[in-house]
Amino acid sequence: MSIKTKLSAIIFGSVLLILALNLTLNLYAVRDNLRSESLNNMKMTAMQIAVSVEQSSYSSNYVEQQIALNLRMTAILAAAELDPDIKNVRNQELKALAAKLGVSNISLLVKTNDDIVVAKSSDPKEIGLSTKEWGYWYVAFLELFQDGRVSVEQGHTMDNFWSGPFEFSTSNPESIEKWGYYYDGRSNYIIDPYIRSTAISDYVKIMSPDEIVRKTKEVNPGILEITGINQETFGSASMAPDGSDSINVKLRNRPIKYGTYAYGNVEEDKEAVKEALARKEPITLDTEALGKRVLKSFIPIVQPGAGAYVISVVTDYTVISSVIKEQLINNISTSILLLVLFFVCSYILAGVVTRPIQAILGKVNDVAKGKFEPPLHVRSRDELGQLALRINAMTSHLLQHTNRLGQTLEENRAVKEHLESVINGTSDAIHTMDMDGRIISTNRAFEELYGWSATEAVGKTPYLVPATAQKQEEERLRLLKMGANLPPIETVRLKRDGTLVEVSVSTSIIRDEDGQPHSFIHVSRDMTERNRMEELLRRSEKLTTVGQLAAGVAHEIRNPLTTLRGFLQLQQEKKQLVPLHVELMLSELERINLIVSEFLILAKPQAVHFQEKDVRFILSDVISLLDSQAHLCSVEFEAAFSDQPATVHCEENQLKQVFINIVKNAIEAMPEGGTITLKQYIDEEDVVIVIRDEGEGIPEDMLPKLGEPFYTNKETGTGLGLMISQRIIQAHKGSLEIQSEYGRGAEVMIKLPAAGTPADRQGVNEERSEGQREN
Numbered sequence: 001m002s003i004k005t006k007l008s009a010i011i012f013g014s015v016l017l018i019l020a021l022n023l024t025l026n027l028y029a030v031r032d033n034l035r036s037e038s039l040n041n042m043k044m045t046a047m048q049i050a051v052s053v054e055q056s057s058y059s060s061n062y063v064e065q066q067i068a069l070n071l072r073m074t075a076i077l078a079a080a081e082l083d084p085d086i087k088n089v090r091n092q093e094l095k096a097l098a099a100k101l102g103v104s105n106i107s108l109l110v111k112t113n114d115d116i117v118v119a120k121s122s123d124p125k126e127i128g129l130s131t132k133e134w135g136y137w138y139v140a141f142l143e144l145f146q147d148g149r150v151s152v153e154q155g156h157t158m159d160n161f162w163s164g165p166f167e168f169s170t171s172n173p174e175s176i177e178k179w180g181y182y183y184d185g186r187s188n189y190i191i192d193p194y195i196r197s198t199a200i201s202d203y204v205k206i207m208s209p210d211e212i213v214r215k216t217k218e219v220n221p222g223i224l225e226i227t228g229i230n231q232e233t234f235g236s237a238s239m240a241p242d243g244s245d246s247i248n249v250k251l252r253n254r255p256i257k258y259g260t261y262a263y264g265n266v267e268e269d270k271e272a273v274k275e276a277l278a279r280k281e282p283i284t285l286d287t288e289a290l291g292k293r294v295l296k297s298f299i300p301i302v303q304p305g306a307g308a309y310v311i312s313v314v315t316d317y318t319v320i321s322s323v324i325k326e327q328l329i330n331n332i333s334t335s336i337l338l339l340v341l342f343f344v345c346s347y348i349l350a351g352v353v354t355r356p357i358q359a360i361l362g363k364v365n366d367v368a369k370g371k372f373e374p375p376l377h378v379r380s381r382d383e384l385g386q387l388a389l390r391i392n393a394m395t396s397h398l399l400q401h402t403n404r405l406g407q408t409l410e411e412n413r414a415v416k417e418h419l420e421s422v423i424n425g426t427s428d429a430i431h432t433m434d435m436d437g438r439i440i441s442t443n444r445a446f447e448e449l450y451g452w453s454a455t456e457a458v459g460k461t462p463y464l465v466p467a468t469a470q471k472q473e474e475e476r477l478r479l480l481k482m483g484a485n486l487p488p489i490e491t492v493r494l495k496r497d498g499t500l501v502e503v504s505v506s507t508s509i510i511r512d513e514d515g516q517p518h519s520f521i522h523v524s525r526d527m528t529e530r531n532r533m534e535e536l537l538r539r540s541e542k543l544t545t546v547g548q549l550a551a552g553v554a555h556e557i558r559n560p561l562t563t564l565r566g567f568l569q570l571q572q573e574k575k576q577l578v579p580l581h582v583e584l585m586l587s588e589l590e591r592i593n594l595i596v597s598e599f600l601i602l603a604k605p606q607a608v609h610f611q612e613k614d615v616r617f618i619l620s621d622v623i624s625l626l627d628s629q630a631h632l633c634s635v636e637f638e639a640a641f642s643d644q645p646a647t648v649h650c651e652e653n654q655l656k657q658v659f660i661n662i663v664k665n666a667i668e669a670m671p672e673g674g675t676i677t678l679k680q681y682i683d684e685e686d687v688v689i690v691i692r693d694e695g696e697g698i699p700e701d702m703l704p705k706l707g708e709p710f711y712t713n714k715e716t717g718t719g720l721g722l723m724i725s726q727r728i729i730q731a732h733k734g735s736l737e738i739q740s741e742y743g744r745g746a747e748v749m750i751k752l753p754a755a756g757t758p759a760d761r762q763g764v765n766e767e768r769s770e771g772q773r774e775n
Contacts, residue, residue: 019335026331038222042297042313043282045220049212049228049311064178067195068156068163071180074101074193075161084187086110086119095122104196108189109141109181116141119189135253137164144183144190160184209258224294225314227264228257231277235270263289263296263314273310276300286317293317367395429503429524432510437461440519449503449526451496464493466500480509481517490527502527564589612755615646615655615687619678622659626667634673635666641680646687647755650732658725658736662691662748665722669695669746682754686734689750698740 078097083089086108098106107121109131116138118129131138140152140162150162163180179194213226233239234255238247243261248254268285276283276298285296295315302308375392423430429446433439439457447453452462465473469491476486488506495501504525512518564585571577623637630637666676674694681688729736733753740746 016339019338023331023335038295038315039282039284039297041220042223042295042315043299045216045223045226045313047299047301049209049216049226064163064165065156067178068158068161068180071103071163071178071193071195072158072161072182074103075180075182075191077101078106078191078193079182079184079187082108082187082191086187086189089120089189091120091122091124091127094120098122098193101193103193104177105194107192107194109192110189111141111145116145116190118192140164141181141190144181148183148185213259222315223313224292224316225260225263225312227259227261227312227314229269229273229298229310229312230255230257231273231309234273235266239266241266257309259312263292263294264312265289269296269298269312272296272298276310277308289314364391367398427525429526430521431457431524432519432521434519435517446524449495449501449524450493462496466492466494468492476507477520480507480520488525493524502531561592610649610651612647613650613652613655615648615689615752616641616680618652618655619659619680619689622656622663623678626660626663629664630667630676633667633670635670636675637678638675639678641678642682644682646680646682648687648732648752649755650752654728655732658728658750659689659691661722661725666691666693666695666746669693669697683751685754686751687754689752690747691750692745692747694745697742697744697746698738699742 078101081097082093089108094106094108098104105121105123105126107118107123107126109116110119115130115132117131118126121127131141136152136154140150140155143150143152144160144162148160150157152162155162155164161180161182163178177194177196179192182191182193183189209228213228216226217223227243230253233245233248233253236245236248236255239245239255241264243256243264245255265287268287272283272285277300280300282300283298285298287294287296289296294317297313297315299311299313300308301311375395424444426443427445429443429449431439431442431446438459438461442452442454442457446457450462450464456462472489472491476489479486486507488504490502490504492500493503493505504527506523508521509517510519510521567585619639619641623639627637663676663678670676670693676694677690677692679690679692726736729750729752735751737749738746739749
C-alpha cells in the first residue's frame, strides 16, 4: 500500500473516528437525558404513592383510635365483672362475657418468669400463646404490668390501656383483628378484648396502599411494577422469590408492605435497598427481569413515627430504546454523507503531502541496508525539509557510530575470551546458581572436583550439599539475600559418586540493575590435602609436647630419686633405719606421685559432657569449698557477681578445677593473710571472671613463661596446674590472662563465651569433634 493511500486512509479514518465519537456522545447524551427524565418520573410517582399512603394511614389511624376507645370501655366493663384472681375465672365465663359486651373474644394474659402468655380465653386457639417474640407488643405488655403506662409509639395509649394497630391474628392468620389491652393493677392479669370481623378486613383492604398502586399503574402504562419494601425483613431466609414469607406474615413485618414483586432479584435488590437507605437518595439499576430490559429505581421513604422503608418502581426500557433508535438512524444518515465528502478531499490532499515523504522513505530504506550515501536533496524549509536535514545529520552520525561499535564489539569479544580462559584455568571450582538452585554456569575445575560435566549440571539442581550441612547453607543464603558479607567457611560437599569432599566455600550474591537478588556465585577450594597436612602438623606438635613433658617429668623425678638412692645406700651401709631419713624419703615419694598424677591428668583424654551452667553458682561452690582453708590462712573472700544470669556451655567439674587451682594459688600467695576478690560481669557476648589477690605478685620476667610445664615459683609446685587450667579454658573457647605487678598482687581474668553465642556453638561443636578424634 502506498503512502498516498495510507495517508488518505488515515484522514478518512480520523474523520470516521470523529464522527463515531460524536455519534456515540450524542447517543449517550440522549440516553442519559431520557434516563434522567424517567428516573425523575419514577421518583415523583414514588413520592405521590408515599403521600397517598401516609394520608390513608391518617384515616386508618382515626378509625383505629375510635375502635380502641370502644375496646377500652369494653375492658373496663369486663374488669368490673371478672374475679381479680385468674384462678377463679373460667373460659366459658369469658365466652359469655364477650357475647354480652359485643366483642369477638376476650383473652386474659399473665406474666411468668420470662414471658407473658395467654392463660384464659374465650377462643381455645388463643390459650397458651407466648408473646415474648412479638417485638414492641411484648414491650407494651411489660410496661402495662409495671405501672400501667405504655411508651410504645405504635398503636394507641390511654390510662391503663394500650391498643395495637390492625394486624393479622397469630391464632388465626387469615383474619385481621383489632386488640385492646387493659390492666389497672387490681387483678393479676391483662384483659384483652378484641374484634375479629369481615368489616375490619374489608376496611383494611380498602385503605391498603395496594389500591393506590393499582390506580397509579393504570394511569402510567410504562410502569411495570410498584413495590413497598420493608427493609427489616426483606431478603430474610424465610422469604420466597415472589416476596411472600411463611414466618413474617404480620402487617408490620411482611417483606412486601404493598404492591407486587414479580420483577425482583432478591440478592441484587437487597443491596440496592441498603444503599438507598444509607445514602438517603434513590438508587437505580439497569437490569433484566422476566425477559425484559427494565429500569428499577429504589426510593427511600421516611414517615414520621412509622420508620423508613423503600418504594421500588420498575419501568420498561422499551420507551427509552425507541427514542434512541430513531436518533441513531438520523445521525448515521448524516454521517455517511459527510464521510463520502471527506474521502474525496483526503485523497487529493494526500497526493500533495506524500511526495517529499516518499523521498525520505527511500533514504531510510538505504540506511537500513547500510548505505549512508548520498545525502537527501532538501528543496524546502518547512517541517519536511527540516526532517530531511535531520535525517542527513543522523545518517552521518550513524556512520561514525557504526564504525565505533564494530571496534567495541571486537574488544568485548577479546575480553570475554580472556575472562573465560582465566575462569577455566583457575584451580578453584566456580559455579553460578539461580535463586531456585539451578546451575547457570561452571568452569573446568568444577567438573574435576565434583565430577559433573557442564552439560550434565547446567539447568539442573545437582545434590551438592549433604543433609548435615543443608541448614547451614540455607542460613548463609538467607543472610546473603539480606545484604550480609560472609567469610569463606570450611565444610563438606558431595561429589557425583556420593563421596564427601572437604572444601572451603566462598559465596557471593549477584544482583540485577534494580538491586534485586539474581543469582549466587560459589567458589569451592579442595581442602583435603591442606587438612591432611594440618593434621600431620598437629600430631607432630603433640609429639613435641609429649617429648617436652617426658623430658620435664624425667628431670623432675630424677632429683627425688637421687635423694632416695642416697638415703637407701646410707642406711644399707649403717645397717640402721633412721626415722628422719624415712620421713624425707616418703616426702620425696609423695612429690613423685604428685608429678605423675598431674601428668596423667594433663595427658589422658577426658570424656567431656558440655551443659549450660551459671558461672555464678560454680564460683559460689568453689568459695564454699575453700572457705575453711582460707579461714585457717586468715584469708577472706569478697565476691561481686552480676544480677543477670551468666550462663555458659561448659563441663562443670573442669571449670571448678580451674577456679580451685587459681584460688588456691591466691591463698598460697598470701601467707600472712589478706583478701581475695572474685568479680563476675557480662561484656557483650562474653562472661568475664576476675580473681585478684593481695600477695607478693609475680616478677615481670616470669609472666611470659607461666603455663609451661614444670615452671613455677613455688618450692613444691610442678607448674602443671596452670597448664591444665589454660588447656581447659581453651577447650571452652575462652581465654585466660594473668596480670601482675611485683609486690602488689596478681590478677587472673577469664573470658568465656555466653551460652547461645556463635563462638559458644562453634566451640561446643569443635570440642565434640576433637574428643571423637582423640578417642
